[in-house]
Amino acid sequence: MSNFKERQASAKKVVQLQNELLALKLKFSANQKQAEPCEDCDALRSEIQKLLDSKKESLEELAILKADFKKVRSENTRLKKKLKDVKDTPQVSSDV
Numbered sequence: 305m306s307n308f309k310e311r312q313a314s315a316k317k318v319v320q321l322q323n324e325l326l327a328l329k330l331k332f333s334a335n336q337k338q339a340e341p342c343e344d345c346d347a348l349r350s351e352i353q354k355l356l357d358s359k360k361e362s363l364e365e366l367a368i369l370k371a372d373f374k375k376v377r378s379e380n381t382r383l384k385k386k387l388k389d390v391k392d393t394p395q396v397s398s399d400v
Contacts, residue, residue, distance in 0.1 A: 342348075
């Protein structure tokens with residue numbers, strides 16, 4: 305047999321083996337999913353849902369706190385400017 309024909313036959317065997325391997329992997333994963341009974345799936349699902357709800361509430365609270373912080377910073381800046389203006393204005397003394 306020539307080298308070309310040997311390589312061609314080897315390539316076909318490799319492709320067949322790869323296909324068989326993929327089929328077995330798929331079959332194994334399908335069997336593994338079916339074989340694992342979930343004893344506490346409902347409890348886990350409810351726990352996950354609680355965590356997701358808690359995360360959502362925390363994100364909403366964070367957004368509110370960020371808005372409040374922005375307002376406080378704005379107010380702080382306004383008061384600093386006002387204080388600077390008060391310090392810069394000359395005071396009129398009424399000694400008369």
